Amino acid sequence: MLRFANLASGSSGNATLIESTDTTRSTRVLVDCGLGVKELDRRLGALGLSLTDLDALFITHEHADHIGHARAVLQRSQANICISHGTWLASDAPSWGLDERRIQWMHDATASTIGALQIHPFTVPHDAREPLQLTCTDGEVTLGVVTDLGHVSEHVVESLQGCNALILETNHDTDLLAKSAYPPFLKSRISGRLGHLSNQASAQLMERVWHPHLTYVLAAHLSERNNTPELARSALDASLQNRPVEVQVASPTASSPWIKVCRA
Ligand SMILES: [Zn+2]
Ligand SMILES: [Zn+2]
Secondary structure (H helix, E strand, O other): EEEEEEOOOOOOOOEEEEEEOOOOOOEEEOOOOOOOHHHHHHHHHHHOOHHHHHHHEOOOOHHHHHHHHHHHHHHHOEEEEEEEEHHHOOOOOOHOOOHHEEEOOOOOOOOOOOOOEEEEEOOOOOOOOOOEEEEEEEOOOEEEEEEEOOOOOHHHHHHHOOOOOOEEEEOOHHHHHHHHOOOOOHHHHOOOOOOOOOOOHHHHHHHHHHHOOOOEEEEEEEOOOOOOOHHHHHHHHHHOEEEEEEEEEEEOOOOOOOOOOOOO
């Protein structure tokens, strides 16, 4: 069984817990660590877990909303870190003094096994050194996680084929961003090819990876100023055209409950 809970989403911090259970064990991987230890522990507690239940942290890239609290979590748990060389070197991780046996290097298009979970990382176009997003599977169903990307490359489309559930960046509405009070350099960065995915681009990506066994999409990493949950949802709904996919929008302030990954 594969299930997940989005614990935090957005530029103030990201964290998604993924759990795979087979006949003998459960494996829990936290994708990104942008929540402080106390808050993370509280949100894990609401799911009946604690920091010591984490088997690994998968860090997608070196921006603070993804790696900001990883060191503190590693100090308070036995979790390994799954990370690309580029992200490692672009962050302050080399100074953490982490035991090498706790580092699992991640490479584009190279599967890794962590207990009952298989992870398939893939590179995305984003202004970081070696950003990786991922799909993961328990062998039965597959979850895709893709946030922090400026545009949809063919590699991203290929990597997300066959997912039964998706956590998908819907960062901004293009009109709201264009009209916002953000300085021009920031607007260019966000809307640029190495920035963040708009609702419209996200809807097009979903269209290209949709298949009859995609059952669930969580819209994630929403800008608090240049988007609304309603706009993100309506962009995705419009491209789904009544196909039976459940769409939800991640909250910037609260965790989701457990969401079980199912095929139709
Ligand atoms: Zn981010
Ligand atoms: Zn980022």
